[in-house]
Amino acid sequence: MSRRKNLNSDDIQQFLEIPSGSEDDLELSDEDSDDDLIRIQDLVLNEVETCPEVLQDDFFDENVSIPSPRSSSSMLVIQPTSTSSNTANVASQPSTSRQVNPRSSRVASRPQAVPTPRIISPSPQPVRPKPKREYIWRKMDFQPPDTTFAGVDVLEQPYTTFESPLQYFLHFFDDDLLDHIAEESTKYSIQKDCSKPVLVTKTELKKYLGICLLLGLVPQPNIRMLWNSILGIPLIIETMTLGNFEKLRNVIHFNDNINYKPRGEPGHDRLFRIRPLLETLRKKCQAVPKRETLSVDEQMCATKACNFLRQYLPNKPHKWGYKLLVLCDDKGFAYDFEIYSGAENDPELRLPDECDLGASSNIVVRLCRSVPRNQKSKIKTFEKCFNLSIFKRGRQAFQIKW
DSSP: OOOOOOOOHHHHHHHHOOOTTOSHHHHOOHHHHHHHHHHHHHHHHHHHHHOGGGOOSSSOOTTOOOOOTTOSTTOOOOOOOSSHHHHHHHHHSOOOSOOOOSSSOOOOOOOOOOOOOOOOOOOOOOOOOOOOOOOOOOOOOOOOOOOOOOSOOOOOTTGGGOOSHHHHHHHHSOHHHHHHHHHHHHHHHHHHOTTSOOOOOHHHHHHHHHHHHHHHHSOOSSGGGGGOTTTSOHHHHHHOOHHHHHHHHHHOOSSOGGGOOOTTSTTOOTTGGGHHHHHHHHHHHHTSOOOSEEEEEEEEEEOOOOOTTEEEOTTSSSOEEEEEEEEEETTOOEEEEEEOOSOTTOGGGSOTTOOOOOHHHHHHHHHGGGSOTTSOOEEEEETTOOOHHHHHTTOEEEEEOO
16 A cells, blocks of 8 residues: 655645635535534544554644544534635634645644653551550459349338228329329310310329220220120229219320420430320339349230230230330339330430440349349349440349250
8 A cells, every 4th residue: 555645735735725716615514514523523523544544743733632433522623714815814824723625634633641650658557566454364263243132122111001902002003193194185175175165183094994804804806895784893883984084094194295296306216195094103213122133034914905015025914015124023013114115225315424234234234223222132034135334334234045
């Protein structure tokens, strides 16, 4: 293949001149100029790909770079002229732009070397050796720690004066709690329908609670059957009418709904509506003197009610119910408890001196707050409630797995 002749600047300018008698300057439109521009660009790119030997230093401008075939911002732009006078002016003035002959397209540019960025890797930090702990063993007699219980596990008054289950029940549901429930129930009846308020008294509330306790002993498929003339219970029929019982059941309340904070706001409590009842019962249980051997475990309150607090534990005798975390002794008495609500790891439930040990271990720490320190009580935890940090807090805790 013969080597092509290189063209100088004058030859390229001569080919680009439009003859004076040409009809292109009269019939040239915007669409034609765009088509010619695209055709010239294609010829230039094809020439670059097929004839790389045209890139020489003797007639290329060093300040012009080769356009990228993929880049639309560096496309060749050639403006068509309308008269021969404009062509003469262009020929007389020097220009640094590229001029291309559409018949023999040549590129007037020179590639520039792109500097390769130098990547400086950070110098590795010296690894400091960890100090080794040295143990010095001494031969001496083993002295087991004194684990004798230093507390008092004897019941005192008023627990020793209870003569009937009713007195035991009224110790936890005292007059202050009953007055609070009666007041909140009456307030809720007014908030619900101010035209039909229900006045709840402490006497009526005691009758209502007594009937609720009998419902667990005499289960019926329907509550109304307890007032039936044939299948009903005379004691319940004589105590309260069915209408009064249903009125109390519809308005029974333990807390003011005005203070309720919806979900997502600070201070939201899932057990808000029964919180006063729970706190009162917990304080009564915590006041009972604790025995030496204690245990923290979960307990199920059997129910199949449709409630978000209901849990399913397949390994329990009662698989469906409310889950309670209980601190009790070896005789089964509960000294403290919590109802599982899904917020056991809430930071607001921890005291300032209590660190986060995990949901299960935090429950053990909260339930053991009422256990006196320095009395050497033995606390047994079950399943995943044990943590070494609990032992470091001064609790003689042991883990038992069934």
